[in-house]
Amino acid sequence: MNRIWIVTALLLAGPAVWLFGPTAAVAPALPRQAEWLADPRNLPDPGTATAAQVSGWFAGLPPAEADDLVRRYPEVVGNLDGVPLNLRYAANRDPGWTDRQILTLDRRGDGLVAEVLGDLATASRVAVLIPGVETELANFDTGLGGVRHRAPAWQARQLHEQIQALSPGAPVAVIAWLGYDTPDGVRRDAFREDLAASGALALERFVGGLVQDRPDREITLIGHSYGSIVAGRAVSHLGPQVTDVVAIGSPGMGVPNRAALHTGARVWAGSAPDDWTRRLPGLRIFGVGHGRLPVDPAFGALPLPCADAAGHDGYFVPGTSSLRAMAEITLGKNAA
Template sequence: MSWRGGGERRGAARQERGDGRRSHRWRRAFLATLITAAVVVPLSAAARPEIPSPLPATLPKPTATNLDEIYAANSADAAEAARMAAAHDDSHRATADRELAAPARHLLTFDGRGPGLATEVFGDLARADHVAVLVPGSDTSLDTYDRFRATAVSLRRQLTGTAPPGTRTAVVAWLGYRTPDTVSTTVLTTDRADEAAPHLRAFIRGLQGVVADTTTVSLVCHSYGTVVCARAAAHLDIDDLALVGSPGTGTDTASALHTAARVWAARGEDDWVGEVPHIRSDLFGVTVGFGTDPVSPAFGARVFAAGKGGHSDYFSPGSVSLSNLARIVLGDTAEVTRA
């Protein structure tokens, strides 16, 4: 009996080691496939010509009293960028720039060169009691900006409908970094996030000069944008950090973000990110992957319900995730439904 029991235990141990090796090989094969696709697919397409645009306007540091001046200057830049894009026979970009230049739009920053950068404000930023800053994920540029803008509009409407009477809110759509392409090597590493983090820190510091001391500021980060927010988190004066559809943050735990903010995480039941291995691995001399799954108990975030939605559904009107994000921004943490 004892010999048979020992043999069974040794057999089980060998099986476990074998399973572990197969799992490790599978993960490396998966990452190798991603890198191969990321390298081969972009090379099969012609590079898009650089889109001309004026240099960004030299503007004063934003304050509660000069926002209109800044909005007007950036609107003028966007209008000029639209003219230059049209002359360059890029009607799609010309249309996007022209829409951004509309008098009703409030651009805190604008740079029409290349993929383009923009920061748009929804609401009265200087008088807001609660501000949400949205940070987008991959494939976000001025050419796809309407999709990102729609998330900001949706969150602002939800905040307006949820907030108590007299509560003022604002949403800031921060396209302040060059996002990676979904099919590229850059989407598998923290490189773009490391480049973006100082810009996000500078933006949040500048925001403090516009809003009141009592205003709460929340970062709402989607997909690869969660990596950007994680890289900047230790230096941000914010109240809440919400990570949705995150592939990982590049850190193993929420405490490793070194932030005093409440850290939240959610993933929809149909989000494909849930099928991606949440690991970091050194492959061909490159560290790929982002580590611990932010919605796992091991990470230690406050996990909230996101419903059955997919990767692009977190801001869909009427969704569980949008309702919970509004509660987080408003500081109604006790009302947030947990997963």
């Protein structure tokens, strides 16, 4: 009988650990990283070098040698935070992305990509859009299920155009940042935060690259759906340059309240009246679930107007109060 109970316990323990185990963050290697590290020129290690260290190393590099690295290792140069902007754009130049400013491009697996709208070299303010579940390279332009307003590239364009409409010529850039592996559907990975934890590590490095040569730059993080969890897990490790964090259609940010984010940034939250995330229980138990919804007044976030947004993906539709509010926050016009 004891043997039967032991077998039963083991059979039950496996699924429990799979679902309720501790959150694990993984920092994946860049494509062709091993070849890069084997180069005799003692190139900076993408796994350990900070964005500031990478920037300093490239600052002392003759232009011809920098161009050679772009030709030899475009997959590393184009995805390494701290590499000068012009070199990353050159490394990520691709027939499929003609005349676009691509700051990250990794075609492995579901793919990673980050596109810049505006002049990042001169921008004093930057908005970083962090998408959620099932966003991948294949639907970055077209949107999940072919629905355009779900596409990060389209969303970033709407925000950039709204910003320019409010403040023509403002030195502001918008980045659609698909810099992490998102959950594949509303399944186990979507209920846990392992992918968010890994995404947060990537976001920390990415933001480090944005501010290492512009310490006066102000950054707004806009996390949609699962992307708000990535922002929530990263923000306590980011500097004061991150002035605002916006959570839209959020299933929770992995913490019970705004204070638990441990940030001096303003935190905003909004959900459309019919966004399905409003029906979530707002719980987090043994690593499953994402805690109190940020739109719950008890969370303590500033309210983002979303009354005229529709569904889970309508926050960037032109004419909505949510789009205008996010543009004003990015511009620093929306005082708390």
